Structure formats: structure tokens, C-alpha cells
Amino acid sequence: MISQIEDLLRPKVANVAQDENVEVKKPATESEEEVRKRTYHEAGFRDGSRNSGSPLVLSICLNAIYARFQNEEEELVEKQQLAKEPYINEQKTKETEIKTLVISKESKEQQIIKVETDIRAVKDHIEELKFEINDLARNPEKHHISASKGASSKFWIGLIILIPLSLYLFTFYISTSYSAFFKPFDANSTIIMNVLDSKAFEKAWHDGSLEGAFVTFIPFVFLGLGYLIHMFGEVKSVGNYIKIGLLLIITFIFDAILAYQIEEKIYDLTKTLDTPEFNIPIAFGKIQFWGIIFAGFVVYLIWGVVFDFIMKEHREKDKVKHEQLRRKKDIQIHQDRITDIEIQKAKLIEELNEIKKSSLEAQGRVVTLQGIIDAVIIPTKEYVLYASEYMKGWITFVSEKLHISMHEKIVLQTECIACYNENLKSVGASEDSQNSVYVTTL
Structure with a gap:
């Protein structure tokens, strides 16, 4: 019966920790351990x-045994220092990490x-x-802009003149x-009526789309030439002056061709058998040509x-x-810049x-590590070892010295073992922990 109880009390696990896992050094010699075990066994008996x-x-x-074991462990300064060394190093x-974070935080x-200043x-x-x-x-x-006085009135006066001139050219x-x-041309019509026809636009489109398109868009040719002359005049250079001269010559030649064509048709209306063929010298001698x-x-x-x-x-x-x-x-560029800076600021705040x-x-x-360092580290593996010795002494007395019936002994031993297990559980020793420590704050 005693051997069965001893098997039951033999520690199956080394130890349990409520806070951290740390290897606990074994007693220096086997003799010291045996003496300590015997002391606990005798105390239990x-x-x-x-x-x-x-x-x-x-x-x-x-509970008193656990307090005694705790006091004994507290007095083992070197053993406590060794058990706390990992926590001290981590602290x-x-x-060091906190100091680095403080520097990063300030930065x-x-x-x-x-960024806020920007x-x-x-x-x-x-x-x-x-x-x-x-x-x-x-x-x-005040803002260094040389805006001429009266520029607006000159602009509108020039525009009023330009619009009728444009209509005239069209x-x-x-x-x-x-x-x-x-x-x-009609011989019965006057020269003016032959040259300037008030219904030229309608007649041209009546004659065909080609004729209509030609007379409709030809004024834009002259206006386009005038616009090109203006654009070339924007930049003062010899090359641009040459281009302006060529454009003026082209415009003059185009007008001369129109005048020549019209003057030839007028000349043909009055031509006789003795009249010479119409040519450039004859055209230059006609007042209508120059008109x-x-x-x-x-x-x-x-x-x-x-x-x-204008x-x-x-x-x-x-x-x-x-x-x-x-x-x-x-302003728009700066607002976009503010948006980018705000995004940068949000990122910095998040960091x-x-x-x-x-x-x-x-x-x-x-703080947690300091609490562990200031506390007493209880190697529960060893506590289970010595507590089991104390319990074996107690059970030995019940089995060998207590004068009661066997049935009553078994019941009493069972109740004692339940108390023992409850104690292990209360101090943090359980079967699913190996080589760990239990920390109790003083």
C-alpha cells in the first residue's frame, strides 16, 4: 500500500510557471539534496x-511547507541571481530599445x-x-506690371474698325x-455690275458646290495671309522680314491675277477684229486694273x-x-503641394x-521584468520533489502508525492525496509544465 502511495506521489512533472520559463540549476551536490529530502520526509512524518x-x-x-521552501530559496542568493539573469538581460x-525609441520619437x-511649418x-x-x-x-x-493706360479703349476702337473691314474683304x-x-460678263451691264455682283455668293452656289465652296473660302486665304504676317512680325528677325515680304508679294500677285482676269473679260466685250490680244502691258494701262x-x-x-x-x-x-x-x-500648384505634404504628415503621425x-x-x-527581478523565483520542479517527500512522510505515518482499520486508512490517504494535489495546483505546479519557475511577488 505504501509503495502505491509513493508511486502516486512521485513527481511526474518537473514544474509549472505562471509567468516565465527559465532553466533552474540543480543543487550543487547530491548529498545536500538527500539531506534536504530527508528533512522534509521527517517533517511530514x-x-x-x-x-x-x-x-x-x-x-x-x-501551505506552511511552501512558505518554508520559499524562504529557503530566497536565501539562496546565487541561485536566485542565476535564475533572474535572463530577465535582467532582457530588461x-x-x-536600450526604449532609448532608441525615444530618439526616434523626438526625430x-x-x-x-x-512639415507643419512648411x-x-x-x-x-x-x-x-x-x-x-x-x-x-x-x-x-505695384506688382511691376507695365500695363498702359487706355489700352482697353484703343482695343475696342480698333475692333470696331476691323469688323467692317473684314466684312468688306469678304x-x-x-x-x-x-x-x-x-x-x-454681259455687254449690256456696266463695268461695276460686271466686277461687283451683289448676288455672287448665291449664284456661285447655284452654279455648283465647287464654285460655291471656292468663293466662300477664298476670303479666308487672304485673312490667313494677314494673320501669318502678324505672327511673323511678333519676332523681329531678318528671316521673318523676308517671309513677310514674300507674303505681301504673294497677296499682291493674287490680287493682280483677279484684276487681270476681270479686266480681260471686260476687254473681250469691246474687242474688234483690229483690236490686239489682251496682255499684261495692256492690263497695266487700264485704270480698272489698278482700281x-x-x-x-x-x-x-x-x-x-x-x-x-489690335x-x-x-x-x-x-x-x-x-x-x-x-x-x-x-495657387493650384501650391494646393497640390499642400495635399502631398498632408499625406507625408499623416504618414509621420502614424509612424x-x-x-x-x-x-x-x-x-x-x-516594469513586468522588474517585478520578476524583485520577486522570489520558486523552482516548482524542486518544490514538487520536496513536497512529495513531505507527503510520503505524512502517508507513512498514516499507513504504519495510525491505529485505524484498513478501509479508514485508504479513505484518509485518498483525502490527503487530494489535499496534496490541490496544494500543487494552488502554487502553480501542474503536469503540463517542465523545467519552469513560478514567481511570487513579495
């Missing part, structure tokens, strides 16, 4: 005899302050640009081009000069608007929060 093996008293005695590592905070500077610049946009129209000179070139290339050229080319030159003047005045008038538009574009979180976790771990 003695306490069992004094209390007649009572399970209730056993529970109290086991030093965490303290992130400085970066956030710099955002404020950009916003202030945007406000300055908005003020300038409103002030440009009132005080252009009418003239539609009529003369139709007369020169498509219209059959058609001047009615077209000279007006075209006037149109070009007015158009160039474009220059328009540029002068739009200097303020141009500067306002440029500042509005700058700062992560650093703070890691720092708090590390500080919490340091």
Missing part, C-alpha cells in the same frame, strides 16, 4: 503523527513640426497670391473671285495693320489677366503613434 493524519491539517501544513535590452516630432508657409504664400490677384487690377505698377473677294473665274488691285490689296494692307494693332493692344490689355491667371495656376505604442509596450515589459 512528524506533522502527520502530531495531527493524526488529518487532511484538513495537511492542507495547512502544505537591459528593453531599456519624428521634429519632422512633423517641420504647410503654414505654403498657405501664407497662397493668401499672398490671392491678395495680389485682387490688387493687380487696381495697382498693376464681300470684295467673294464678288471678284466669282467674277474673275465663273461669271459670264481692282487697290480696292483689294490696299484695303487688305489696312486690315493687316489694324489687326496687328493684337498688340490685346496683349497690353491682357497683361493683368495674364498675371492673375499665372498666380491662379501657382510616431507606432513608436509611442512600441515604447509603452517596452516600458510595460520593463
